[in-house]
Amino acid sequence: MGSGSWHMERRDSFKNEPVKDVEHVLENGSLSIIVLGASGDLAKKKTFPALFNLFQQGFLQPNEVHIFGYARTKISDDELRNRIRGYLVRDKGASPKDLEDVTKFLQLIKYVSGSYDTEEGFRLLDKEISETEVSRNGVDGLSRRLFYLALPPSVYPSVCRMIRHCCMNKTDLGGWTRIVVEKPFGKDLQSAEQLSTQIGELFEESQIYRIDHYLGKELVQNLLVLRFANRFFLPLWNRDNIENVQIVFREDFGTEGRGGYFDEYGIIRDIIQNHLLQVLCLVAMEKPISLKPEHIRDEKVKVLQSVLPIEDDEVVLGQYDGYRDDPTVPDHSNTPTFSTVVLRIHNERWEGVPFILKAGKALNSRKAEIRVQFKDVPGDIFKCKKQGRNEFVIRLQPSEAMYMKLTVKQPGLEMSTVQSELDLSYGQRYQGVTIPEAYERLILDTIRGDQQHFVRRDELKAAWEIFTPLLHRIDNGDLKPLPYKPGSRGPAEADALLEKAGYVQTHGYIWIPPTL
Numbered sequence: 480m481g482s483g484s485w486h487m488e489r490r491d492s493f494k495n496e497p498v499k500d501v502e503h504v505l506e507n508g509s510l511s512i513i514v515l516g517a518s519g520d521l522a523k524k525k526t527f528p529a530l531f532n533l534f535q536q537g538f539l540q541p542n543e544v545h546i547f548g549y550a551r552t553k554i555s556d557d558e559l560r561n562r563i564r565g566y567l568v569r570d571k572g573a574s575p576k577d578l579e580d581v582t583k584f585l586q587l588i589k590y591v592s593g594s595y596d597t598e599e600g601f602r603l604l605d606k607e608i609s610e611t612e613v614s615r616n617g618v619d620g621l622s623r624r625l626f627y628l629a630l631p632p633s634v635y636p637s638v639c640r641m642i643r644h645c646c647m648n649k650t651d652l653g654g655w656t657r658i659v660v661e662k663p664f665g666k667d668l669q670s671a672e673q674l675s676t677q678i679g680e681l682f683e684e685s686q687i688y689r690i691d692h693y694l695g696k697e698l699v700q701n702l703l704v705l706r707f708a709n710r711f712f713l714p715l716w717n718r719d720n721i722e723n724v725q726i727v728f729r730e731d732f733g734t735e736g737r738g739g740y741f742d743e744y745g746i747i748r749d750i751i752q753n754h755l756l757q758v759l760c761l762v763a764m765e766k767p768i769s770l771k772p773e774h775i776r777d778e779k780v781k782v783l784q785s786v787l788p789i790e791d792d793e794v795v796l797g798q799y800d801g802y803r804d805d806p807t808v809p810d811h812s813n814t815p816t817f818s819t820v821v822l823r824i825h826n827e828r829w830e831g832v833p834f835i836l837k838a839g840k841a842l843n844s845r846k847a848e849i850r851v852q853f854k855d856v857p858g859d860i861f862k863c864k865k866q867g868r869n870e871f872v873i874r875l876q877p878s879e880a881m882y883m884k885l886t887v888k889q890p891g892l893e894m895s896t897v898q899s900e901l902d903l904s905y906g907q908r909y910q911g912v913t914i915p916e917a918y919e920r921l922i923l924d925t926i927r928g929d930q931q932h933f934v935r936r937d938e939l940k941a942a943w944e945i946f947t948p949l950l951h952r953i954d955n956g957d958l959k960p961l962p963y964k965p966g967s968r969g970p971a972e973a974d975a976l977l978e979k980a981g982y983v984q985t986h987g988y989i990w991i992p993p994t995l
């Protein structure tokens with residue numbers, strides 16, 4: 480190969496066996512997936528498409544699986560199928576094979592209409608499920624029932640009671656009953672605990688899957704591997720080397736169409752208390768004894784319990800101009816659509832390192848990332864401090880990537896330094912690999928009985944303990960959001976807080992995306 484020309488070589492990764500401390504017992508027999516709230520937005524946009532993807536990849540066998548939609552709306556099987564049909568195939572457009580699969584998948588779906596608080600509908604649902612179990616299994620099969628609550632939390636207790644009384648799996652057939660619950664799981668510590676107690680009286684913790692879809696994202700799932708399977712991170716990942724950590728969520732659209740829901744919750748309950756805090760746990764926790772779900776969740780709880788109370792002067796709240804124009808939002812709403820909150824972890828590894836959690840709607844870009852900023856190099860003989868600190872960035876979305884910003888010699892005759900990067904862009908490195916949707920993986924985990932990526936009750940409690948005092952101060956109007964322009968970076972005070980917390984922005988760094 481002549482000098483100056485590049486040779487692009489595609490290498491196959493070693494095909495390692497999946498690393499699991501949980502044995503997935505291969506189960507055969509009837510599997511009923513019941514989507515409660517089947518007429519709603521979440522079901523249509525997330526749950527059914529995830530089930531379809533699992534079906535296409537062979538994880539849901541047509542001779543075993545039956546899918547039931549349940550909701551109050553009175554529609555026929557075909558009407559439900561027509562509602563969801565258009566959401567099943569990903570953006571890339573449908574191939575003839577996809578369309579054939581869609582037809583086969585939709586045939587697995589039946590719809591049952593009923594209320595959420597009376598037995599009639601649930602008895603009918605049970606009858607429908609039981610008929611498919613018997614017709615598919617004869618006497619030897621299993622009765623596996625997965626109830627997915629794509630519903631507002633206000634109806635969780637009554638729905639769980641109905642499932643418990645009318646729809647449990649048939650013990651003579653064996654199998655299990657599991658329930659999947661979505662966020663928001665409570666509005667504060669007290670309401671979350673109340674909900675946990677109500678559901679806990681009906682189901683064992685091992686039957687309850689509290690979903691946080693950020694735990695299903697590829698690069699979130701990569702965090703433990705990165706941290707604990709790479710020697711060079713082990714000695715660096717602590718207060719001696721890390722100056723600050725940012726966990727950022729930005730959306731470039733507002734609460735469109737969801738103002739009513741959003742106004743009751745706000746950005747801290749919608750994003751920070753759950754998604755960003757879960758990411759924080761995985762960034763900050765100690766190494767678990769093993770990959771067993773309980774070992775991992777034990778470590779997550781410990782780190783949450785080490786978080787100090789939030790100080791008001793380490794919080795910036797914002798609300799974008801025009802948010803209150805939504806007719807479903809009260810004219811004097813105090814709900815933040817943006818927030819930066821600094822959390823401090825009081826333990827040996829992290830004392831003094833700010834964890835800056837930032838989330839906002841209607842901003843200038845859409846991204847979710849973790850940015851670990853390292854301390855300045857002591858005794859800087861190259862005088863390169865001005866060029867910026869080392870940063871390790873894990874971009875969860877869009878375009879999954881991780882890159883390490885580092886200082887190198889500027890190529891050429893002079894001895895000067897420049898900021899560059901070690902770059903692992905997934906689109907480039909894993910060409911042709913489809914990254915599964917978060918919901919797809921998490922639903923598969925629920926079928927397999929793997930709770931590693933689900934939130935345990937004590938974890939949830941610890942998460943609410945961190946944010947409840949701040950949320951109550953906001954709800955009482957003691958803290959007020961600052962206005963910001965839609966399409967901006969949010970309130971300028973948030974960048975000031977970032978700086979106060981010790982973050983040093985790199986100026987002049989330009990990334991030139993590689994071309995193939």
Ligand SMILES: NC(=O)C1=CN([C@@H]2O[C@H](COP(=O)(O)OP(=O)(O)OC[C@H]3O[C@@H](n4cnc5c(N)ncnc54)[C@H](OP(=O)(O)O)[C@@H]3O)[C@@H](O)[C@H]2O)C=CC1
Pocket residue numbers: 725727850872878880881882884900902903904968974984985988989990
């Ligand atoms: N593999 C890849 O795809 C790679 C992509 N890149 C790209 O190169 C570009 C530069 O990378 P990088 O330097 O890491 O990222 P950015 O330029 O996006 O951000 C750097 C940091 O500066 C903050 N910031 C930005 N503007 C301001 C401001 N006005 N005041 C205070 N803080 C500010 C950001 O906060 P905030 O999060 O709030 O914006 C972020 O913490 C990015 O677009 C990045 O995606 C770089 C390397 C590899």
Ligand SMILES: O=C1O[C@H](COP(=O)(O)O)[C@@H](O)[C@H](O)[C@H]1O
Pocket residue numbers: 692730749750847
């Ligand atoms: O849970 C929620 O998440 C979405 C953002 O999810 P993403 O996977 O697209 O990052 C957010 O828009 C919504 O407000 C929130 O309820």
